[in-house]
Amino acid sequence: MSTPKWKIKGIVDDFDECGCCGRRGLKRSVALMPLDADGNEDGTVEDVAYYGTSCAAAALGWTQGKVADTARAAQAERDQRDAYARRMISIYAPVETAPVGVKARVYYGRNRHLRDTGMKATEEVAKLLAEARTTLADTTTGPARPSQIEDFHRYIVILTRDERICLVRQVLEDDIERQEQARVAQRRAEEIRGSVFAVAALDAEAAREVAYADALTREWNAKAWQAAHV
Numbered sequence: 168m169s170t171p172k173w174k175i176k177g178i179v180d181d182f183d184e185c186g187c188c189g190r191r192g193l194k195r196s197v198a199l200m201p202l203d204a205d206g207n208e209d210g211t212v213e214d215v216a217y218y219g220t221s222c223a224a225a226a227l228g229w230t231q232g233k234v235a236d237t238a239r240a241a242q243a244e245r246d247q248r249d250a251y252a253r254r255m256i257s258i259y260a261p262v263e264t265a266p267v268g269v270k271a272r273v274y275y276g277r278n279r280h281l282r283d284t285g286m287k288a289t290e291e292v293a294k295l296l297a298e299a300r301t302t303l304a305d306t307t308t309g310p311a312r313p314s315q316i317e318d319f320h321r322y323i324v325i326l327t328r329d330e331r332i333c334l335v336r337q338v339l340e341d342d343i344e345r346q347e348q349a350r351v352a353q354r355r356a357e358e359i360r361g362s363v364f365a366v367a368a369l370d371a372e373a374a375r376e377v378a379y380a381d382a383l384t385r386e387w388n389a390k391a392w393q394a395a396h397v
């Protein structure tokens with residue numbers, strides 16, 4: 168069997184023209200990265216081709232069904248990587264400029280097994296953030312995604328008595344609605360004898376991660392939000 172010349176990277180909704188035959192009006196297209204003779208990716212985002220499903224199937228020698236399944240799986244993987252990147256940025260970007268001791272406590276608090284391994288928290292945090300930013304800046308299957316502290320939203324979180332998340336909601340923009348939202352959340356927390364507080368994050372899933380983090384992480388998260396919104 169010959170090595171395929173392309174690797175499917177995902178699905179794109181905003182290209183309606185096939186890069187192979189020029190057919191227009193496609194609902195979606197498949198992002199294809201060229202591969203070299205050894206099957207390694209041979210290019211950057213600039214070299215990615217966007218084909219309709221039938222042309223992608225012809226280029227790969229696959230059925231259209233296999234192309235569609237593979238593209239969906241690749242896209243789901245990208246979405247998961249994005250979600251992980253948003254969690255890492257929401258946790259670590261607020262401590263990026265914090266003193267080394269703070270960074271170390273936040274990092275080892277989440278990675279206890281790495282304590283005393285000689286792994287340097289400062290370097291690891293820098294690496295995690297750089298990877299996360301690269302992930303969200305990748306435009307292979309769509310525009311770059313927000314990745315800055317300035318892009319954080321505020322979320323209201325209700326924790327149960329045994330510290331499990333019972334609700335995460337984005338804080339409303341409107342002043343009056345926001346006050347009502349806070350009142351409702353406070354009442355709900357009292358009913359279940361839980362607690363309510365706010366965290367800042369790139370999305371709701373990342374907000375959960377921040378809510379479950381230690382007090383120091385949440386303290387710096389709040390500081391970062393305030394600094395970005397004065």
Ligand SMILES: [Zn+2]
Pocket residue numbers: 185186187188189190218219221222
């Ligand atoms: Zn085509």
